Every structure is written in structure tokens, then in C-alpha cells.
Amino acid sequence: LLEPINRRQFRTAVDGVDGDAYDKSFTSWDHLVALIYAQLSGNDSLRAVVAGFNANSQHHYHLGTGKLRRSTLSDANARRPVSVFAQTFATLSAMASRQLRCEGKEMVRLIDASPIPLGKVCNWATWNGRIRGMKLHAVYDPKGDVPSSVEVTSANVNDIEIGRQVPIQPGTTYVFDKGYCRFDWWQKINDSKALFVTRAKQRIRLRAFKHRTIRKRKGDGFKIIADDEVKLVSKGDSRLPIPLRRIKLRRENGGVMTLLTNDLDRTAVEIAALYKSRWQIELLFRWIKQHLDIRKFLGTNDNAIRLQVLAAMIAYLLLRIAARTNCIKMLPLRLAELVGQLLFTRRALATIDKPPPINPSRRQSCK
Known part of the structure; x- marks a missing residue:
């Protein structure tokens, strides 16, 4: 082994x-x-x-x-x-990625973070309003089932602060939740010839200027209800000079979700399926916490x-x-x-x- x-x-x-x-x-x-x-x-x-x-x-x-x-x-x-x-992990991760690399397949990376509660055992641990402990940040390849990078921080470190440090690879699609909302980082991804798919925050003001034709509406557990090309609307000087697309979908439980992406080529169903695959990194965190020993510490x-x-x-x-x-x-x-x-x-x-x-x-x- x-x-x-x-x-x-x-x-x-x-x-x-x-x-x-x-x-x-x-x-x-x-x-x-x-x-x-x-x-x-x-x-x-x-x-x-x-x-x-x-x-x-x-x-x-x-x-x-x-x-x-x-x-x-x-x-x-x-x-x-x-x-x-940390260097040993990076070397093994690169080895695993080489083993699983397939020519011609699209590259997708999921970015997320998971809390590591320490409770009253470690009085020095910081409190972030929900837990006292630390946080595990990871970039994950869902096709190869390989985490490509990890970092452990205090619980009060914002997810986007670590996300901005992730090296951007051209031709890769990065999928993350609304905790990684940062316009300058989105522009960096776009300028690096990469794509992103994320969930929109409610406070983001957007204006549709082009309605896209929806040829296929139904996906696995969801239905597309709108697909528009949009622009950021702001009272200040902030601008987002990149192509932006807003996709609205209705899930089986009746909830409506709004996704944002700079991908103008994939269909709305494909983009929604990409965001749904983000739960694979949640399963990774759950598997590690349940079946490897990071619930009790040495x-x-x-x-x-x-x-x-x-x-x-x-x-x-x-x-x-x-x-x-x-x-x-x-x-x-x-x-x-x-x-x-x-x-x-x-x-x-x-x-x-x-x-x-x-x-x-x-x-x-x-x-």
C-alpha cells in the first residue's frame, strides 16, 4: 500500500x-x-x-x-x-491524476470546504458563528475521484479567500457554490480561458438582454424554466466585463435554483447537471469524516x-x-x-x- x-x-x-x-x-x-x-x-x-x-x-x-x-x-x-x-499529498495527487487522465475528456474541478468541529476539546480554536474548530478546503476531480489539493485553515477563514489561491487551468470547468461569489475571481477564471458554474446569491442584480432557446428542459431531478444571457446591474462603478448566463431550474421538491456561468456552449441541462455533480465533493467529505479518523484526534x-x-x-x-x-x-x-x-x-x-x-x-x- x-x-x-x-x-x-x-x-x-x-x-x-x-x-x-x-x-x-x-x-x-x-x-x-x-x-x-x-x-x-x-x-x-x-x-x-x-x-x-x-x-x-x-x-x-x-x-x-x-x-x-x-x-x-x-x-x-x-x-x-x-x-x-503536504508535499507528500501533492506528489500522490499528481500521480493519481496521471493514472486517471483520459485524453479528450472534459476537465471538471469541484471546489468546496467542510468544517472540522473541535468543540470544547481545543479552547484555542476560533469560532465562526456556527462551530468552534477548523475548516478543510479541497479541490476535487469528480471523474477520477481524486482530491487535487487540500488546505486546512481556521474555521473563520472565508471560503473565497482560499478559492482565489487555486491555480486556474485553461479548458477546465470549476464548479462551486454561492460562498465563492467574488467578481474579480470570476473574471480571472474567464481570462484564463476556463469556465465556471456557480449558484447566484439573491442580492446580485442582473438584467437579461437575450433569451436563449431551450430545446431540452428535463434533466435528472430538475426542469429548466429559463435560460438568459445577462449583465450585472449596479448603482456603483463595479462591472463584470465577461459573458454571463443565468439558468433557472425547478427541482423535484419544488424549489427554484438560479445558476450563473460564463459557458455559452453547453446546453442548460448539461450545466445544471454539472452543478448537481458538486454533491460528489460533499460525499467525499462525509466519507472521510465517517470512515477515516478525523473525528477524534491524536x-x-x-x-x-x-x-x-x-x-x-x-x-x-x-x-x-x-x-x-x-x-x-x-x-x-x-x-x-x-x-x-x-x-x-x-x-x-x-x-x-x-x-x-x-x-x-x-x-x-x-x-
């Missing part, structure tokens, strides 16, 4: 930030393996992680690690640079929580790469459960759901 992590590149990342400065006996590699083990095994306390890991000491040599100590792991969680794990300081969240994302990527490399078709949840049960078992990933082979030899009958 750990084979996709290039040890030479990992060592370069560690040396670049002097990641082993304070814990030379417990290296960054030891730390990474321990936290990935904690994620996949489901152990949610330092004592449980240490006990389970040390109970399999016969495999430490092959992993390139040694005996784990609770105090050492706790200290490393508090002071090891987060950038070591440390209560800011650095430890960031490291654990990044370890969870690295574990997720390793599972996705393993599934693709070994042509495993089962649900990600089933694969994660099987891996958790067989972490220290010598077993090929391709046959992880198969029973062990039966010895073909038969006992000789006595005559």
Missing part, C-alpha cells in the same frame, strides 16, 4: 524543510507510517496506535520503521512541519490536527491508487474496511477480498 510513496522524493521534501530537526530518532518516515496506520486501523488514541503498531514488530524492518513510543509520537505531532505531509494542538487531516487525505489517495493499480472494482468503503483488517498481513491487494489458497496436496490414506 505504501509503494507509491517515493522514498527519495520524500527524503528530499524532509531535507528541504529540515523536518527531522527536533526528532532525529523518530524520523518523518516513521511519523508518516504511524499516522497512516492510525488512519487505516481505526485506532483513535495514542495508546491504541502504539499498542497495535508495536504488537506487529516483526514487520517493522520491512516498513523501514522501529518501535513506537507514545511520548515521542505526541511530541512529533506537536512540532513536525506540516509541509512534509493531539489537541493546531499542528497535530493539521498533520492528522493530511494523513487522512494521504491514506485516501493511497487507497484510490491501490484500487486503480490492482483493478479493484469494489466500493471504496469495502476496500478501506478490508485493508484495516489486514494491515500487517502478507496479502496481495488484488486478491484482498478472496479467501486464502487451499493447499492442493492431499493426505495419503493408510492401507
Whole structure:
């Protein structure tokens, strides 16, 4: 499972930030393996992680690690640079994207953020009016089921502040909700030869100047009721000199939704379906919170929580790469459960759901 992590590149990342400065006996590699083990095994306390890991000491040599100590792991969680794990995630994400890249297919990226409640456990955590905790920001490829970038911030950081830092790739369609309403960022996406689809805020004033013909109205769970090319109406000096299209649709539950996009080529149904696909990133957040261990933390300081969240994302990527490399078709949840049960078992990933082979030899009958 750990084979996709290039040890030479990992060592370069560690040396670049002097990641082993304070814990030379417990290296960054030891730390990474321990936290990935904690994620996949489901152990949610330092004592449980240490006990389970040390109970399999016969495999430490092959992993390139040694005996784990609770105090050492706790200290490393508090002071090891987060950038070591962040660079490892970026390398694995690029590897997964290369594996899943298909020529001629449209590129779509979903952008969203999810809160990480810390409650009363961490008094230092900021309050954003709803929760006290942190926030996980992600850019996600829905076709490849791969998060391409993640960042952990305080809970009071506005989503758009992180969204504006996302590198824009030409020819890509970015889908996000109304929390990412920022006109200058929309113009940057358009100027970069990329497209966006978002939900309109009620306070945005728009004026239709061209009604588009709607040839197909019904989609999966919705019906198109209007498709117009619009301009921004403002009393001030703000302008939005990009093509803008407003699509109104009625969902099955009767609610009306208004979408905005700079895409003038796709049909209204296709654009509405793109925005509907945004829920895939919500499912990613739910899956990670439920089935990887970021509900209970191995440390209560800011650095430890960031490291654990990044370890969870690295574990997720390793599972996705393993599934693709070994042509495993089962649900990600089933694969994660099987891996958790067989972490220290010598077993090929391709046959992880198969029973062990039966010895073909038969006992000789006595005559």
C-alpha cells in the first residue's frame, strides 16, 4: 500500500524543510507510517496506535520503521512541519491524476470546504458563528475521484479567500457554490480561458438582454424554466466585463435554483447537471469524516490536527491508487474496511477480498 510513496522524493521534501530537526530518532518516515496506520486501523488514541503498531514488530524492518513510543509520537505531532505531509499529498495527487487522465475528456474541478468541529476539546480554536474548530478546503476531480489539493485553515477563514489561491487551468470547468461569489475571481477564471458554474446569491442584480432557446428542459431531478444571457446591474462603478448566463431550474421538491456561468456552449441541462455533480465533493467529505479518523484526534494542538487531516487525505489517495493499480472494482468503503483488517498481513491487494489458497496436496490414506 505504501509503494507509491517515493522514498527519495520524500527524503528530499524532509531535507528541504529540515523536518527531522527536533526528532532525529523518530524520523518523518516513521511519523508518516504511524499516522497512516492510525488512519487505516481505526485506532483513535495514542495508546491504541502504539499498542497495535508495536504488537506487529516483526514487520517493522520491512516498513523501514522501529518501535513506537507514545511520548515521542505526541511530541512529533506537536512540532513536525506540516509541509512534509503536504508535499507528500501533492506528489500522490499528481500521480493519481496521471493514472486517471483520459485524453479528450472534459476537465471538471469541484471546489468546496467542510468544517472540522473541535468543540470544547481545543479552547484555542476560533469560532465562526456556527462551530468552534477548523475548516478543510479541497479541490476535487469528480471523474477520477481524486482530491487535487487540500488546505486546512481556521474555521473563520472565508471560503473565497482560499478559492482565489487555486491555480486556474485553461479548458477546465470549476464548479462551486454561492460562498465563492467574488467578481474579480470570476473574471480571472474567464481570462484564463476556463469556465465556471456557480449558484447566484439573491442580492446580485442582473438584467437579461437575450433569451436563449431551450430545446431540452428535463434533466435528472430538475426542469429548466429559463435560460438568459445577462449583465450585472449596479448603482456603483463595479462591472463584470465577461459573458454571463443565468439558468433557472425547478427541482423535484419544488424549489427554484438560479445558476450563473460564463459557458455559452453547453446546453442548460448539461450545466445544471454539472452543478448537481458538486454533491460528489460533499460525499467525499462525509466519507472521510465517517470512515477515516478525523473525528477524534491524536493531539489537541493546531499542528497535530493539521498533520492528522493530511494523513487522512494521504491514506485516501493511497487507497484510490491501490484500487486503480490492482483493478479493484469494489466500493471504496469495502476496500478501506478490508485493508484495516489486514494491515500487517502478507496479502496481495488484488486478491484482498478472496479467501486464502487451499493447499492442493492431499493426505495419503493408510492401507
